[in-house]
Amino acid sequence: MEKDTPHSAASPSAGDAPYLLPSTFSPWRNHEEFVGEDNISIAPSNDERRSSSIETLRGYPPPHADETENSRPPVFQQSSFFRSSKAAGTQSEDEELMLRPDDHGMQPKTEVVITAGDSTQEKRGATRRTRFKEMLSRSLSATLLNKNESSPPNGNYDSIGEEPPAAAMHHRTESYPMQSVDLPRVVVAEERPSSSDSDDDIDLDGLAARYERPPLDCHARQDVYVKRRSWTYIVLAALSVYSTLLSGLWFVVSIVQPRYGKGVSSNENIRISPSTATLICTLIAKTIELSFVTVFVAFIGQVLTRRAFVKKAGGVTLAEMTMRNWVIQPGSLLTYWEGIPFAAPTLLGMLTLIATVCAMFYTTASDAMVSPKLKYGGWESRSLDGLVKASYANPFHVQKACLTPIDANLDDDSAAESCLDIQYSGQSYHNLFTFMGEWQAIHSNKTSTMDTLSSRPVGKHNLYDNTTMVSSWIETGPGNPQAAFAIHSRVINNVTLAMPHPGIYTAATDPKNEILQPEDLAGVGEYSIHASVVSPAVNVLCANMAADELAPLVYTRWPDARTEDTDYPSQKIGVEDWFNDVPPPTENQWLNRTAADDVFRWGPKYQRRPPVFQLYPIDYNMITNTSVAESDAIYILAKSGNVDDYTLCEMRSWVTPKCSTQFDLSGISGGTIRAHCEDQSDKDSYIAGSGNDDVNDPPYASVDWRNLADEWRLSMDLNGGVQNNNASNARIMTNFILEKPELNPLLPSMAEALAVLASSTLVAGSLSSTFRQRWDYQEMDMADGVYESFHVSMRTQQYTSSHVQAWQAVFYVVLGLVLLINIACLLYILFYRTGLVSDYTEPQNLFALTLNSPPSAALAGSCGHGPDSAEMVVPWRVAYSSTANHYFFEEACDCRKLGMQDIHTHQSFASGAELLSPHSRSSAKNFDNYKRLSGSKTWL
Structure with missing residues (x-):
């Protein structure tokens, strides 16, 4: 029984004029055989x-x-x-x-x-x-x-x-x-x-x-072209320009390695702190990285999308579409690796891999190559200014410089001298103790062969408790006992110790010279200075002499000498006013001649008077003489218990032009000032680098230093042998007296020990003293002082955009490649193509286009787990229906050529009912999993 429905078809009459509805995906087909001008024919399709x-x-x-x-x-x-x-x-x-x-x-x-x-x-x-x-x-x-x-x-x-x-x-x-x-x-x-x-x-x-039904309602609202005036194009172009300019700046900065000086410092008065500078660099590097990734991913999308439109091209594969994930998610190279063997060998794939590596390490490269970090610069030649207030070893200035709360109101007569005695005593014994500590290690080792002066330990001095001054032995030729013995037939111990100029420390830390100090560099900064200045030196000349040879110089052996007995048997000593019997200095009065006049340069030939002693010291004791008129030296007479001879030592001081002062200051290890002497290749020595006209002047022994030394020997009671006090300092010194004409490789000599002991006087006499060999000022002691310029070679640590270790130069490759890729992307965006196209590799665009595309057997079975390796290489292209104004994906070639399953197999042309039947549900487990997932709750 037939039942009429609203959809039953009536036979068209001759006068009817039906119309045709086209498909969304295709133009009208076969309408000519249905519609004519006068009749209508219906035929099976x-x-x-x-x-x-x-x-x-x-x-x-x-x-x-x-x-x-x-x-x-x-x-x-x-x-x-x-x-x-x-x-x-x-x-x-x-x-x-x-x-x-x-x-x-x-x-x-x-x-x-x-x-x-x-x-x-x-x-x-x-x-x-x-x-x-x-x-x-x-x-x-x-x-x-x-x-x-x-x-x-x-x-x-x-x-x-x-x-x-x-x-x-x-x-x-x-x-x-x-x-x-x-x-x-x-x-x-x-x-x-x-x-x-x-x-x-x-x-x-x-x-x-x-x-079962294709999407009939997708009528494209906009064209695929993105115009230049669109917001998308403007933002992408701006990001590309930003990334290119900043990556170029970063690359140039890493090569130039600018130094920021006081611009980056931990000082509160400086503009940017080191931590802030590092943070800013890291932030900028991160923006470069993000903009680079954004631009390059857009570049990949443009290249692949345009290729998908080109009919003559091979289409785009899923493996190529996943390349954008490499850059965005580098971990996908490990988790989703199926497409890598197919996409990586291509030119775009290799470029993407390079961009991925660069994006991963760009911030690291910026931190290694651009972020400010403390680094030494090169050696530079410049002048420093140092404040000068007095001549070398000026005793009045040295006394005033001694720090004490006792002023003239409390003790007008001896306040300064007492302070200076404490300073001398403390510093001198500390220097000697340090010196003996070094020798103790050598003596215990028993393997030392240091029998030449230049190779033996030197004295050290602490300046301001944070800087170590290291001396140097100079004039080592005359200091050879064997050579001296060959000339004078006696044991002679002649040494000269040069100390660095302590005024370099004051000049280097003076704000006038604008040198960044460690405290300006987070407490860890460093710098090095090689100054062309003079160095104070002390000479100690000791000669072993028999008692008879010393008779012209010992008052108790003079005729008509007024003597008295001591507590020591058979020992005589001059009366208390014995020095009144010594002839006063006259033009032709050079006192008695001795066998050692040529050794110590006494007599009319040298225009110098010898000393006179009150008595012969007993074993392990010393006596001194600092009262020789118009003399530049002090003398010490000592007796060792190991030899029969007495030892007479002369001590003098001057400034030498043979050295340069090297100052290294570190916020971690403190400061070190060294005297670098008698090096012909040293371009920073006073002779080679000062440029002053007094470099050829012979050294003049300082008379003022003799006055300092007099106070120095009183502070330690070096004259205790007059009372036979058997002082510890005298016993130590006399144990170092040479017994034969050679240096003991396991012990220091007495001359070396005395030089180290007296080194404190060199430091005290050089503070605020001239850096030149000659004094060119009218006043010997200037309260306000004047600045003297001197030449230095220096290198400083500053915050610098540079790498620290040599191997870090590998990051030049990362910075350079990012710049090159940015330039290529910028040129592509601005000049290679007129505008952009919709990026179909973007997830939202890809989802919309795929959802409105016909199903394909090329991806049959991939709806659950995703495509396999073979399906990753299926080429796709974007097709367009002008009648429906619709874009969709279609296969760019026959899948069978790629080894895919035949699209005419049972599963490829089935509607899906067979796959969903109970018999085909291997699927029971899959369905259970789906049911579990679909029924679960979500928290985010």
């Missing part, structure tokens, strides 16, 4: 013929004509592109829709739905309206109404219902007039037993509603 052939081949009998024409549901009626409507002259519902105003909308009344329920029921879907349908219907209705043709058919689309149960298992075909779908899709419908799991599962009807 190609799809109908193919459907009939497939059913015949599968063994199903063709449906009877009398049963299928009217009684079969519309889904099995082979529909053409149009249908006749109701009686002529009656306005159909579709015509009413076409005549509606624009704001009312126009939607098809029903949606294609496959139902598994009652065959007599029709499932109504939500009506949908597209811009394309509205324009098409409006244009067609206007054409048809102008010709006064018959009304349009009853509906825009064929309604598709459920097949009768008798034919439920029959395979049937459905054909859509789509140019992009060339093969019929074979739909296999099977009955599935109901299950409690079906509530969470997607049944056949739902799956068919999602996948």
Whole structure:
């Protein structure tokens, strides 16, 4: 029994003028054979013929004509592109829709739905309206109404219902007039037993509603081109310019390695602190990295998207699309590695790998090469200014410089002298103790061969408790005892010790010279100075003499000497005023001649008077003489218990031009000042580098130093042998007296020990003294002082944009490659192409385009876990339907050429019902997992 439905087709009359609805994916096809000027012919479509052939081949009998024409549901009626409507002259519902105003909308009344329920029921879907349908219907209705043709058919689309149960298992075909779908899709419908799991599962009807019908409503709202005035292009171009300029600046800075001086310092008065400078550099480097990644990912997207549009190109593969993830997520190289073997060997793939490595290490490279860090610069030649207040060894200035709270109001007579005695005593004994400590290690080792003066330990002195002054032995030629013995036939111990000029410390720390101090560099800064200044020196000349040879110099051996006995048996001593018996100095009075006049340069030949002593000291004792008129020396007479001879020592001091002063100051290890002497290659010695005209002047022994030394020997009671006090200092010194004409490699000599003991006087006499060999000022002691300039070679630590270790130069490659890639991307964006295109590698764009593209057998089976390696290399291109104004993905070549499964296999052309049947659900586990996931809760 036939039942009329709203969708039953009436036979078109000769006067009817039906219209055609095109497919969204293809232009109108075969409309010429249906619509003519005067008649209409209805013929079975190609799809109908193919459907009939497939059913015949599968063994199903063709449906009877009398049963299928009217009684079969519309889904099995082979529909053409149009249908006749109701009686002529009656306005159909579709015509009413076409005549509606624009704001009312126009939607098809029903949606294609496959139902598994009652065959007599029709499932109504939500009506949908597209811009394309509205324009098409409006244009067609206007054409048809102008010709006064018959009304349009009853509906825009064929309604598709459920097949009768008798034919439920029959395979049937459905054909859509789509140019992009060339093969019929074979739909296999099977009955599935109901299950409690079906509530969470997607049944056949739902799956068919999602996948059986191509998207007909995607009418592109905008063109794929992104214009230059668009916000996207402006931002991308700005990021590219920023990244290029800043990466170029970073690369140049890493090469130039600028030094920031006081611009970056921990001093509160400085503009930028080191931590702030490092933070700023790291922040800028991070912005360069982020902008570089953004621009390069956009560059990849532009290249791949444009290639996807080019028909002659090979298309774009999923492996190539994943390259953008390498840069954004470098870890994806390990987690999603399937596409790497296919994408990496390409030119774009290799470039992407390089960009990935550069992006990963750019901030690290910036920290190693650009972030400010303390580093030594090169040696530079400049002048420093030092404050000078007095001549060398000026005793009055030295006394005033001694720090004591006792002023003239408390002790006008001896306040300064008492302070100076404490200073001398403390510093001198400290220096001697340090010196003996070095020798103790040598003596205990018993393996020393240091028998030449230049190789033996030197004296050290502490300046301001934070700087160590290291002396140097000079004039080592005359200091050879063997050579002296060959000349004078006696044991002679002659040494000269030069100390560095302590005024360098004051000049280096003077703000006038603008040298960054360690406290300005977070307490860890350093600098080195080689100054062309004079060095104070002390000479100690000791000679072993017999008692008879000393008789002209010992008062108790003089004729008519006034003596008295001592506590020591057979020892005589001059009376208290014995010095009154010594002849006063006159023009021709040089006192007695001795066998050692040429050794000590006494007598008329040298215009120098010898000393006179009150008595002979007993063993392990010393006596001194500092009262020789117009003398520049002090004398010490000592007696060792190991030899029969007495030892007479002369001590003098002067400033020498043979040295340079080297000052190294560190915020961690403190300061060190060294005297670097008698080095012919030293360009910073006073002789070579000062440029003064007094470099050739002979050294003049300082008379003032003799006055300092007098106070110095009183502070330590070096004259204790007069009372036979057996002082410890005298016993130590006399144990160092040479017994034979050679230096003991395991012990210091007495001359060496005395020089070290007296080194404190050199430091005290040099503070605030001149840096030159000659005194050129009228006043010997200037309260305010004057600044003297002197030449130095110096290198300083400053915060510098540079690498510290040599191996860190490898980061030049990272900085350089980022700059080159930025330049290439900038040129591509600004000049190579006019504007941009929509980036279909962006997730949102890729999702929209893929969702509105026809299904493909090339990715069959990948909906769960994702594509495999073989599917990663399937090329795709972007196709376009001008009729529907629709973009979509399609395969760029035959998948079978790439080793993919045949698209004509059972699973490739099945509708999906077979895969969802209970028999094909290997799927029980997959479904359980899906059910568990779909029923779980989300927290973020």
